[in-house]
Amino acid sequence: MTTVVQTTNLCKTYGKNRGIDDLNLQVVQGEVFGYLGPNGAGKTTTIRTILDFIRPTSGSAQIFGLDSQRDSLAIHQKISYLPGELVMYEKMTGREMLEYFAQLRGNVSQMAIKQLAERLELDLKRPIRSLSKGNKQKVGLVQAFMGQPELLILDEPTSGLDPLVQQTFYQLVLEAKNSGRTVFLSSHVMSEVEHICDRVGIIRAGKLLAIDTVKALKARARRTLDLYFAQPVEPSAFAHIPNIDDLQVLGNQVHCAVTGSIDQLIKTAAQFELRDLVSQATDLEDIFLAYYKGEVSDVA
Amino acid sequence: MLRNIFSKTIYERRRSLLWWGLGIIMLVAVLIGFYPAMNNPETSQQLAKAMEAMPKEMLAAFGVTDVANLTTPAGYIQGRLFGFMLPLIVMIFTIGLGSRVIAGEEEARTLDLILAHPIRRSTIVWQSFAALCVLSLAMGLITWLSLWLGVLLLDMQIGASELGAASFNMSLMALCFGAIALLIGAATGKRALSMAVATILAVIGYFANSLASVIDWLVPLQKLSPFYYADYNQPLKHGFHYLPFLVLGSVIVLCGFAAVKLFERRDVAV
Numbered sequence: 001m002t003t004v005v006q007t008t009n010l011c012k013t014y015g016k017n018r019g020i021d022d023l024n025l026q027v028v029q030g031e032v033f034g035y036l037g038p039n040g041a042g043k044t045t046t047i048r049t050i051l052d053f054i055r056p057t058s059g060s061a062q063i064f065g066l067d068s069q070r071d072s073l074a075i076h077q078k079i080s081y082l083p084g085e086l087v088m089y090e091k092m093t094g095r096e097m098l099e100y101f102a103q104l105r106g107n108v109s110q111m112a113i114k115q116l117a118e119r120l121e122l123d124l125k126r127p128i129r130s131l132s133k134g135n136k137q138k139v140g141l142v143q144a145f146m147g148q149p150e151l152l153i154l155d156e157p158t159s160g161l162d163p164l165v166q167q168t169f170y171q172l173v174l175e176a177k178n179s180g181r182t183v184f185l186s187s188h189v190m191s192e193v194e195h196i197c198d199r200v201g202i203i204r205a206g207k208l209l210a211i212d213t214v215k216a217l218k219a220r221a222r223r224t225l226d227l228y229f230a231q232p233v234e235p236s237a238f239a240h241i242p243n244i245d246d247l248q249v250l251g252n253q254v255h256c257a258v259t260g261s262i263d264q265l266i267k268t269a270a271q272f273e274l275r276d277l278v279s280q281a282t283d284l285e286d287i288f289l290a291y292y293k294g295e296v297s298d299v300a
Numbered sequence: 301m302l303r304n305i306f307s308k309t310i311y312e313r314r315r316s317l318l319w320w321g322l323g324i325i326m327l328v329a330v331l332i333g334f335y336p337a338m339n340n341p342e343t344s345q346q347l348a349k350a351m352e353a354m355p356k357e358m359l360a361a362f363g364v365t366d367v368a369n370l371t372t373p374a375g376y377i378q379g380r381l382f383g384f385m386l387p388l389i390v391m392i393f394t395i396g397l398g399s400r401v402i403a404g405e406e407e408a409r410t411l412d413l414i415l416a417h418p419i420r421r422s423t424i425v426w427q428s429f430a431a432l433c434v435l436s437l438a439m440g441l442i443t444w445l446s447l448w449l450g451v452l453l454l455d456m457q458i459g460a461s462e463l464g465a466a467s468f469n470m471s472l473m474a475l476c477f478g479a480i481a482l483l484i485g486a487a488t489g490k491r492a493l494s495m496a497v498a499t500i501l502a503v504i505g506y507f508a509n510s511l512a513s514v515i516d517w518l519v520p521l522q523k524l525s526p527f528y529y530a531d532y533n534q535p536l537k538h539g540f541h542y543l544p545f546l547v548l549g550s551v552i553v554l555c556g557f558a559a560v561k562l563f564e565r566r567d568v569a570v
Binding site: 052055074077083089092099100 | 302305416417418567568
């Protein structure tokens with residue numbers, strides 16, 4: 001697999017409590033990579049460093065094997081970018097705006113603009129200033145997808161979009177992936193990342209906490225379990241299991257939280273007569289919150 | 301019209317150019333229109349008397365350095381138009397534009413989208429710079445044409461080439477401050493700051509030049525002022541001279557190069 005984005009000990013500091021710290025991440029060709037973190041975690045800083053808008057304090061970033069600073073022109077020929085805070089020329093119409101960007105990019109067909117606008121139900125004749133936030137975002141999305149770039153860098157792409165348009169967006173991402181393009185998207189919406197991303201990196205306070213497939217992250221997740229036994233059980237019977245916490249024993253009912261594998265807990269429980277077992281479904285949100293609170297600290 | 305940053309900047313400023321251009325035309329029309337009244341011997345004598353009573357420093361501050369000449373066509377146009385009002389209008393335009401092209405876009409956050417495209421930072425600066433030059437010189441062209449028409453209509457006996465030289469020098473001088481605004485905007489990304497610094501430099505430059513005729517110690521400093529070159533060798537009387545073109549042109553081009561170097565080096569829109 002070809003590496004598309006590679007950051008090596010990437011640091012960017014400005015002021016205090018901002019920036020990114022010793023970031024190592026790798027995105028390979030054809031994957032949809034989700035970059036997840038709360039606001040202010042350093043998602044946008046990472047993206048803007050990769051794009052050479054800001055320069056790393058130390059470390060480096062390679063895109064398509066090219067240096068983000070030295071070869072930025074060659075890199076920018078193969079990428080598109082949707083800013084998190086999208087601002088466009090208010091007086092221009094959507095069409096003027098997109099044609100301007102098409103000229104700056106080169107190799108954009110009018111047909112691509114027209115088709116994307118139709119799919120997103122965007123009226124290109126209206127001036128930007130008269131568009132709602134969601135419709136402005138659509139102009140930004142057309143801009144990002146129209147040039148058929150090899151790498152799409154999308155910063156909070158679905159903000160302001162209604163659910164129906166979000167589905168169209170997921171479709172566009174899937175099509176890009178299926179044609180071998182790479183998508184790097186940042187988000188603080190867990191469900192969206194879970195829905196469309198192959199791999200996820202979780203960032204908090206400038207540090208990459210975990211980077212793994214959605215599946216693997218889920219397997220490492222902390223989940224709560226309630227076990228109901230035929231007879232009362234002793235708490236000591238469960239105390240030796242290393243990966244459980246929040247253990248509460250009430251007569252014949254046991255409540256606990258498990259991080260990672262539930263194998264040991266189940267084997268222990270199987271020594272008694274088990275009547276019922278309730279497991280809270282895990283979604284990425286819980287994993288994310290666990291990382292966010294600092295409950296999980298291992299980095300893959 | 302929206303093929304690149306150069307044409308986009310010009311296209312975007314077309315209305316602004318129209319309004320400022322109309323302002324110049326109206327100013328020229330009104331002041332040239334009053335010339336016959338001033339030219340009448342009785343009025344001119346009264347005016348000369350009134351002027352003599354005024355402090356020379358004050359007159360100098362308003363760009364009037366030669367009271368006796370104020371009623372000749374060249375003296376009138378120099379004192380009334382090129383001395384203060386025309387540069388003021390053109391400089392508001394050039395400084396406003398110079399601070400807008402890079403720093404304005406950066407503060408508005410539209411620069412991010414441009415930077416993500418396959419376009420060098422130096423290209424962004426040079427194209428913005430070129431648009432600033434063209435629009436500033438267009439203001440000079442409007443000044444020239446409206447003055448020429450006025451002078452022809454009133455038979456004021458100043459040649460098109462002399463009017464052209466004065467208008468060209470004035471627009472170069474205004475462009476100088478516009479280029480300074482662009483440079484500071486490109487170096488810092490702060491629009492208000494770049495506008496303020498360029499304006500302060502323009503005010504200092506204006507007084508350093510105009511008060512030098514009455515304050516001796518300003519004389520050596522006068523040569524640092526772009527205003528000095530705008531009026532160098534009295535273009536309304538002697539036409540084009542290479543020196544203002546050379547000096548002002550060099551300052552403008554140097555600002556462009558410095559803007560490119562400083563913009564390439566820094567973090568954008570942090």
